[in-house]
Amino acid sequence: MDTRFAIENYCDAKAVTKELDELIKQPIYTIKPDALKNYEENYYGKKCCKSKAMIDEARQIIPGGVQHNLAFNYPFPLVFTKASGMKLYDIDGNEYFDFLQAGGPTVLGSNPPEVREQVIDLLNTCGPSTGLFHEFEYKLAKKIADSIETVDMFRMLGSGTEACMAAVRVARLATKNKNIVKMGGAYHGWSDQLGYGIRIPGSKFTQAHGVPLYIFKHTQEFFPNDLDSLERVLKLNTLRGGTAAVFIEPVGPESGTRPLDYDFNKGVERLCRKYGALLIFDEVVTGFRVGMAGAQGYFGVSPDLTIFGKVIAGGYPGAGGIGGKKEYMKYLGAGLDGSTKIKKAFMGGTMAATPISCVAGYYTLEMIDKTNACQKAGQMGDRLTKGLKELIKKYNLPFVAFNQGSICHLETVGTMHFAIDWSKPWGIPKVLSATSERKKEMEHMGAAYMAEGLVTLAGSRLYTSAAYTPELIDEALARFDRVFANVGLKQYD
Ligand SMILES: Cc1ncc(COP(=O)(O)O)c(C=O)c1O
Known part of the structure; x- marks a missing residue:
């Protein structure tokens, strides 16, 4: 049996679960409203005009404007025209780090x-x-x-x-x-x-x-x-x-x-x-x-x-x-x-x-x-996760980062860590409203990542591929740093 695995150190599931339990008890930390507004106006409003025009048209004929559940993006989906290795390019010519990888298939990177x-x-x-x-x-x-x-x-x-x-x-x-x-x-x-x-x-x-x-x-x-x-x-x-x-x-x-x-x-x-x-x-x-x-x-x-x-x-x-x-x-x-x-x-x-x-x-x-692409991609996942953990510590955020090799998780709100207990049915509406509020903030975080040139899977999962190098991961982490610098406690009007 081939023993080259992407996972070098298996995560301590009990410790991660405890962190996630804590996360969903905490108030929500998310991108600050002025930073989100800045991304909406100056990135999406000014640098993604061709995407916006195309999606506005597409919405008339395609339900929701997109056809992949994972292509949805706040404030509107972007239109991607080129992919190569770990890079993606949108119709307006903006360049991105690809941590979505088509939802998982491209372990070698795009289009080898x-x-x-x-x-x-x-x-x-x-x-x-x-x-x-x-x-x-x-x-x-x-x-x-x-x-x-x-x-x-x-x-x-x-x-x-x-x-x-x-x-x-x-x-x-x-x-x-x-x-x-x-x-x-x-x-x-x-x-x-x-x-x-x-x-x-x-x-x-x-x-x-x-x-x-x-x-x-x-x-x-x-x-x-x-x-x-x-x-x-x-x-x-x-x-x-x-x-x-x-x-x-x-x-x-x-x-x-x-x-x-x-x-x-x-x-x-x-x-x-x-x-x-x-x-x-x-x-x-x-x-x-x-x-x-x-x-x-x-x-x-x-x-x-x-x-x-x-x-x-x-x-x-x-x-x-x-x-x-x-x-x-x-x-x-x-x-x-x-x-x-x-x-x-x-x-x-x-x-x-x-x-x-x-x-x-x-x-x-x-x-x-x-x-040996699985192992290489896994090493990049380890580096990314380690860097994300350091950033979480640097900004003292309740976020949780962990990985199974090249499958990396960055939980900022823990939407999927809730559970429904049918023995206490009166608690169900609370779970549903908490997950939907938290999902919205995950989308806002996803919008901030995207505006910093980071394509993630729904704002909480990141796949790494063998097309990454340590230097590229560090560059991506610098972009995450810029997003985390603008995170604060969610403000309610
Ligand atoms: C674990 C798992 N099983 C099954 C599927 C369904 O595969 P497909 O999208 O090719 O139908 C997916 C898709 O994401 C998956 O992640």
Whole structure:
């Protein structure tokens, strides 16, 4: 197994959780109103005019003006036209440090020429898709199976969401059990039955607008980092149809926004074995970011199925897949194979496993492997987090910074650290109003970062890539310093 991991020192999840507990008890510290006004008038008002004009037009025809949940930005989204390495450029010619990385896929940085040239070659010879088998489907599947110990077989799909949907079906077919259990706050895409307990643990069905309640009859959540709460659900399920699968984001819900103890995943594995449920590792973010052997290699856990996405297509379209042991993967057979009596999971995808996804994915993984990109990106994450912690101390702020290698978290308001307790329903409206007030301030902080040339994921998460150098991280930290210098206690009129 490849032991080059992005995480050198695993964060002390209990200590971070304590800090986050403290953060959400504190009043809000955010960008001061005069500084925000200055950014609005002098940056967004004067230097982003082409973006504003374009977004005003787009709003007439595209709901909300943008089509990625993460592209929203206060006071208005910017229009990006160029990306290279760790740099992004907007339509007005402004330059930015990229800590969003397309939401995670670009561990090598944006648009690496080694991948791009192979994609261009494919386009010149074959085009992006044929609907038939292409040699790079095999090459990518083989690369993934060679890298991840628990993957005997792999099937590519169109997205992480699709792969999670497929995993639910496989788990039910394989175990003949009904229930699907997930960690509260975790994200496994936006399919009906996994739209449960999203962002806030305990939030159950409340975030899944448009999904009928009956869909969740066989979905349950448990509290992050709490094996007792998982076991309670599994035990109860023995009386109501058994558990087909436990889904886990291995570094914690929302890519580790709520960190987990290092040995937590091992505990989940033990409980899955005890109750006959499949263990499904959702490595959409961590796969080929935490290391070539995945987060499962890092934690020493053997999931039955692994969900892939993002990095496996290197930022190109069609990033999803499911891998695992042969005995489960047999339910994912495609094509006309009449020799088997196995009931195959119902699934499809015209644009799944296209030559363009597979060529891009194969060369991306080869390049990550060859250049040790996961570890390099992780070292940059460590440097960034250390610098952010120093700035938090310098300005005596209640903010919390921590990381799992190249997945860095900068919590200024702790929106996602709240939880809903249904045994005290009178507290629920308070949680909802606190999170929405805090989210607004997170957006204001995001606006300040952006105006200082820092593109973050929703103002609280930062992905580092192998395209960063220590000098560039230090330059970015100087920009964070400028933002933090303008932070104060939130003023109420
Ligand atoms: C852990 C996790 N699982 C699943 C998904 C869904 O993947 P996709 O956006 O490709 O549908 C995401 C997307 O961010 C994710 O972070």
